[in-house]
Amino acid sequence: MFTQQLQSVQGRSANLYQDTNTAVQPEADMLLATLKELDTASKTLEIVTEKLFEQTQKLGNVQVRLREEYKRYQDLLNFIPNAYLVTDTQGKILSANRATASLFNLQQRFLVNKPLVCFIAIEERQAFRSQLNQMHTSECDYVQEWISRIQPRDCEPFEAAITVACVRDVKGKLTGLRWMVRDIHHIS
Known part of the structure; x- marks a missing residue:
C-alpha cells in the first residue's frame, strides 16, 4: 500500500513538472527546482522502502529459523x-x-x-x-x-x-x- 502511494506521488510530481515547464519564468524556475527535489526525495524513499522490505523479509526468515532451532533444542532436551x-x-x-x-x-x-x-x-x-x-x-x-x-x-x-x-x-x-x-x- 505504501509503495502504491509513493508511485502516486511520483506520478503527480511528474505531471506538475511538465505543467511547470510551460509557466511564467521566476515562479516556474522555483517550482521546477522544488519539484526536482521532490522527485529526488521520492526516488530515494522508494529505494529505502525496497531495502526495508527486503530486510523485513530476511528478518522473517531468521525468525522462522530461530523457531526451528528452538524446537530442535527443546526436542533434544526432552530426550x-x-x-x-x-x-x-x-x-x-x-x-x-x-x-x-x-x-x-x-x-x-x-x-x-x-x-x-x-x-x-x-x-x-x-x-x-x-x-x-x-x-x-x-x-x-x-x-x-x-x-x-x-x-x-x-x-x-x-x-x-x-x-x-x-x-x-x-x-x-x-x-x-x-x-x-x-x-x-x-x-x-
Missing part, C-alpha cells in the same frame, strides 16, 4: 535420559525436560514456576538452600555436585546426584542455574 532443568537464581523452575517430570512425578507443564526446593526432602531443604546461597556468592563458574534426597510428588524420597552450573550474562552477573538430577538409589 536426555537424565532430569535436566533450568531455574532462576532463586531456584524457581523456568524449564524442565520430560525426565524431570518423570523423576519428580509431576507433569512437565506443572513444573514451571515451582521452586526446586519443593522436590527436596524436607530434612535436606536447609542444606539445599545453603548450597543455593553459595552459588550466589561464588564468583567461580565451576560445576558443583552433591548428593541429596529428592521428594517426588506422592512418592517416597530417594537419593539423587545433583549437578548444578551457573548461567551468567555477558557482564558476569548470575542470571540462572542449570541442573542435572540423576536417580542413584538403584545404583549399588
